[in-house]
Every structure is written in structure tokens, then in C-alpha cells.
Amino acid sequence: MKALEKIIGIFRRFPGVGPKQAERFAMYVVKASPGEVESMVEALREVKALVKYCPDCYNYAEGGLCPICADQSRDRSLICVVERPQDLAAIEKAKSFSGVYHVLHGAVSPVAGVSPDQIRMKELLDRVRASDGAVKEVIIATNPDADGEATAMYLTRLLKPYVEGITRIAYGVPLGGDIDYMDEVTLGYALKGRIKI
Numbered sequence: 001m002k003a004l005e006k007i008i009g010i011f012r013r014f015p016g017v018g019p020k021q022a023e024r025f026a027m028y029v030v031k032a033s034p035g036e037v038e039s040m041v042e043a044l045r046e047v048k049a050l051v052k053y054c055p056d057c058y059n060y061a062e063g064g065l066c067p068i069c070a071d072q073s074r075d076r077s078l079i080c081v082v083e084r085p086q087d088l089a090a091i092e093k094a095k096s097f098s099g100v101y102h103v104l105h106g107a108v109s110p111v112a113g114v115s116p117d118q119i120r121m122k123e124l125l126d127r128v129r130a131s132d133g134a135v136k137e138v139i140i141a142t143n144p145d146a147d148g149e150a151t152a153m154y155l156t157r158l159l160k161p162y163v164e165g166i167t168r169i170a171y172g173v174p175l176g177g178d179i180d181y182m183d184e185v186t187l188g189y190a191l192k193g194r195i196k197i
């Protein structure tokens, strides 16, 4: 069954999808009505044609600026740097950041061989330099793993001459968590990043 194998093969290429799951997705398509399949195909074409990157922050955008960059009430002196658009969405959900973002689309990784020029790092440097001092703070919110740390260090070196405040998000104890069960690295960071109350 060539057609079936083909669609399973396509689903297998989706991130995080294993062989069993790919098979279930394929079965769903087989059982779906022709109208439903047509709307799937249409949605795929539409997303490919319309969804591009925001020219300012590289978040997803449907032509022109993304909704955040287009929002005049956002504080442009504050840029939060994230690895992926999903990270931006997560921070937006927290509703405690009023600045703008920069999406790197990856992290520098000496192990995986990802160099700074393979992610949107130069674009951030250009943006900060072009602001001519209007950007007051860059918050680095890359992941708290080896690659995220390497990226944060690299960014700090790169941006230091052009922006007065470079900060890193704090790591800490999750709300509702048990100190007892925390790993010592996180606990160490939580202590180091303690705040006065």
C-alpha cells in the first residue's frame, strides 16, 4: 500500500512523532471525509503561503509585523531574547512582560555544531545597534541548558558595547514545588538569584 506508506512517512518526519503515532495519524486521514481532508490540505497550503517571519523580531507573522511588534503600547526599550516562537508564546501567556521580543530560532551549540551565524543573532545585533541607544535592556531568556547558557554568554559579549543592561532570567523553585525534591543545580541557582522581600 504505497499511498498509506507515503503518508506515514510524512507524519514520521514531524517532530516528536514516533512510528505508532504516525500510523494513527494516517488512519485518521484514511477514515476522514473527503471534505475534511480537503480542509487539511487547504490549511497546509495557507499556512505555508501566509505565515512568514516578522521582519523586526522573527516571530511568526502573517505578512508584515507580528501582532506584538505592531502593538504601539509595547515598550521598545526592552527586548526579551528567546530561542523559539513557542518560548515567546509561553512568556506572553504569563502576562508579565510589556516589552518586545527577538526570536533566535535556535541556540548556539558547540556539541551539535550550531554556530552563531546559523541563528538570528546578527539580526539582533543589527537591531540593537540601529536603535542608537533606544534599547535599554536585553533580557536573555534562552533555555537553562548547556546550549542556552553558551548562547547567553555569546550574546552578552556581542551586545555589551551597545546596550547598558543585559540580564538573564532567574532560575528557581517552581511554584507548588517541594524544595526537598529539587535538583541541587536548580536549588543552587535559586539561592544565587534570591531577591530581597
Ligand SMILES: [Zn+2]
Pocket (backbone or CB within 6 Å): 054, 055, 056, 057, 058, 059, 065, 066, 067, 068, 069, 070
Ligand atoms: Zn515582531
